[in-house]
Amino acid sequence: MADTMEKIVSLCKRRGFIFQSSDIYGGLANTWDYGPFGVELKNNVKRAWWKANVYERDDIFGMDAAILMHPKVWEASGHVENFFDLKSDCKSCKKRFKSEDLKTAKVCPECGGELTEARPFNLMFKTHRGVIEDASSVVYLRPETAQGMFVNFANILDSRHPKLPFGIAQIGKAFRNEITPGNFTFRTCEFEQMEIEYFVRPEEADKKLEEWIEAHFNWYIDLGINKDNLRKRPHEKEELAHYARACVDIEYRFPFTTRGAQADGTWSELEGIANRTDFDLAQHSKISGKELQYFDDAAKQKFYPYIIEPSGGVDRTVLAFLVDAFCEEKVKDDIRVVLKLHKDLAPTKVAVLPLLRNRPEIVELARKISRDLKKSMVAVYDDTGAIGKLYRRQDEVGTLYCVTVDVQSLEDNQVTVRDRDTMQQERIGIDRIKEYLLNKLS
Ligand code: GAP
Secondary structure (H helix, E strand, O other): OHHHHHHHHHHHHHOOOEEEOOHHHOOOOOOEEEOHHHHHHHHHHHHHHHHHHHHOOOOEEEOOOOOEOOHHHHHHOOHHHHOEEEEEEEOOOOOEEEHHHHOOOOEOOOOOOEEOOOEEEEOOEEEEOOOOOOHHHEEEEOOOOHHHHHOOHHHHHHHHOOOOOEEEEEEEEEEOOOOOOEOOOOEOOEEEEEEEEEEEOHHHHHHHHHHHHHHHHHHHHHOOOOHHHEEEEEOOHHHOOOOOOEEEEEEEEEOOOOOOOEOOEEEEEEEEEEEEEOHHHHHHHHHHOOOOOEEEOOOOEEEOOEEEEEEEEHHHHHHHHHHHHEEEEEEOOEEEEEEOOOOOOOOOOEEEEEOOOOOHHHHHHHHHHHHHHHOOOOEEEOOOOOHHHHHHHHHHOOOOEEEEEOHHHHHHOEEEEEEOOOOOEEEEEHHHHHHHHHHHHO
């Protein structure tokens, strides 16, 4: 288990998926930068989510709100008052612990030192806007994207005139001053969320909650996650957020070995799907003084809709897809490392490789094919090694197909196409190659 996580972290650095942030300065702990393949994978995850939740539906409107919001937003939302974790510090080694992680421990689990009393710690990053640093200039980095959608509820109603049920979707950065970040990109202070606020009639809330849980559970499976590694976990009453009446987490079995690990991995939250009731709209209406009720034309009635909120983390989802796709296969006397990412998620769809890099006609033809394919899909040209090595490198980053140009290609105008998962090879005419690949990718 420990091994798997180490191998994935190492592959991410070696092949350009995820780097330690500010590495040349010794790194900023638990902060990560996405490299060339990482940013493609992340964008593909976000694109797949947006497609399933916005483009393929008639009842969801996309938006992109500012990260900085009026400070009263966070008073109304309850984050100033309630968004706390309890923490204790070790008086000897100075390590900081979340009280819930300490469970019944009375001394520091690291060094046995004395612990301070548990103290509340607000997770919001606070800063000041403008030149004067006083109470009137306080702003927060948003700890969830959700509030940007609640405060735009009336704007969406007025500009798009939707009928219930309908939703707003957003993908964007969120920030939390986590006490115990860790497990690679799983828990960080800066991360991205993919959230939907779905407005429903109160009497429909339970049914819609179930529908969203099913739809989102299946989304991960449709994109290749092994369903044995995915489960639904309803929240206990005590763990519900201050705004939620019910919540079900979709959890993935990560190969983490730190606190709380079981022998077969650690079930950890990818996404929470909550019934937030009318808490947010009623609060914002009360604090802002603006009308945020929905007017039902037929019944001539005003009311606050309830909100069903599927809220997932982009970084955790990317990590789950990486872990699930990571395979080591024995091929003859060798081990082949391959990322079997779903075709929609693979960072590169095709690599064009010249079999002989010292033959200018082969190189020129391979470059031409690559230039042409780039107009229709993410394609790369690579001639930095022998063919065996190039195949292995492309397998490690999950490239779906390798197109090889050889001496025979110059005569018969055909190339070899190799499939990442089966390693089967096929000869295809150069004039058909684009159509052939687009067919496979569609
Ligand atoms: N609007 C509801 C909300 O923010 P949450 O359960 O606190 O709910 C939703 O967060 C999702 O955001 C989580 O399921 C997780 O995927 C992601 N997330 C939360 N905190 C995170 C962190 N510190 N690092 C990475 N992802 C995080």
